[in-house]
Amino acid sequence: MIPAAQPLIGAEERAAVDAVLQSGMIAQGPQVAAFEDEFGAFVAGRECIAVNSGTSALHLALLAMGIGPGDEVIVPSFTFAATANAVAVAGATPVFVDIAPDTFCIDPATIAPAITARTRAIIPVHLYGHPAAMAQIMDIAQEYELQVLEDAAQAHAASLEGRPVGAWGDAAAFSFYPTKNMTSGEGGMVVTGDPELARMVRLLRNQGMEKRYHNEVAGLNNRMTDVHAAIGRVQLGQLPGWTRQRQDNAAFLDGALQGVTTPPVRPGAEHVYHQYTIRVPGDRDAFVAALAERGVGSGVYYPVPVHRLPTFALDIDLPHTEEAARQVISLPVHPALSRADLETVAAAVNEVAAGVPA
Ligand SMILES: Cc1ncc(COP(=O)(O)O)c(C=O)c1O
Incomplete structure (x- = not known):
């Protein structure tokens, strides 16, 4: 995996x-x-x-x-x-x-x-x-x-x-x-x-x-x-190199992924890709499971908007937040990935996305 x-x-x-x-x-x-x-x-x-x-x-x-x-x-x-x-x-x-739907911020x-x-x-x-x-x-x-x-x-x-x-x-x-x-x-x-x-x-x-x-x-x-x-x-000394690696990995995924929404970068912004977060069509949890079957780990950050957690339990309408919580998946983008890993990630995402009914 x-x-x-x-x-x-x-x-x-x-x-x-x-x-x-x-x-x-x-x-x-x-x-x-x-x-x-x-x-x-x-x-x-x-x-x-x-x-x-x-x-x-x-x-x-x-x-x-x-x-x-x-x-x-x-x-x-x-x-x-x-x-x-x-x-x-x-x-x-x-x-x-609520958030802006493009940057999630x-x-x-x-x-x-x-x-x-x-x-x-x-x-x-x-x-x-x-x-x-x-x-x-x-x-x-x-x-x-x-x-x-x-x-x-x-x-x-x-x-x-x-x-x-x-x-x-x-x-x-x-x-x-x-x-x-x-x-x-x-x-x-x-x-x-x-x-x-x-x-x-x-x-x-x-x-x-x-x-x-x-x-x-x-x-x-x-x-x-x-x-x-x-x-x-020690880690701070590695940060600039690791950041470039994350950005290179993200650029690869930007170019390779199909059938999903890749994360845009606003003009003037330098994104450091702590997460590479896409929106997927169809049932998100089924998408995550299908990626796992293909050896690709992923994360969902965050499946429940904070205002809906039992801690706060607020019934307010934040439509972009709710939609993101239903659609997002974060793919591996960390600096330990090889080119072969990235190709595996992209192939898995593209195959799963192609199988989602329109
Ligand atoms: C957006 C955000 N805020 C705050 C925190 C809290 O950081 P920590 O886990 O170091 O307490 C985290 C990370 O876990 C985070 O992702």
């Missing part, structure tokens, strides 16, 4: 972990500081604060923005649940809006109608590695005095109009979960251009302390360890 995702961990990561273990300093230390510095090069030099997951990055950024009970935050429903969970766990209310036209007197922020998600329409979103945020937190969990090194994701909003959250475009095992990064916000995130990740036992605010322990940062630093 060609896997839908495959973390690439090699000898360099193992050596880096071993060096940390031998140093005896395994909690947050010099590796975390170096990882933060080095990640800055991918987000236009903004300040980076490493944490223990992408969810923690979203959560701490929201807390540092002062968002809590009584506040509303506009989020797309077509995303991983973590985007909305972070809002709910911060005590605020996620307000779900939040549709800026749906934002203004969802704004109320309680709205404090917008969380655009750069879904699958395609940047959300940040210029329009930042204009809306400015007009209504809202904060913007980019959910860049799936979009390391993506950019729009030459500006990297993570360098548009007031803050951004990245994830280093193993299946992401780069990993630290588990981990996340808050990115911001605002020194006060950065300081608050640093406080919140470490019990509210900058100076030991001088706790300034009530915080959490969401620190990254040096073991994870050491893995992340």
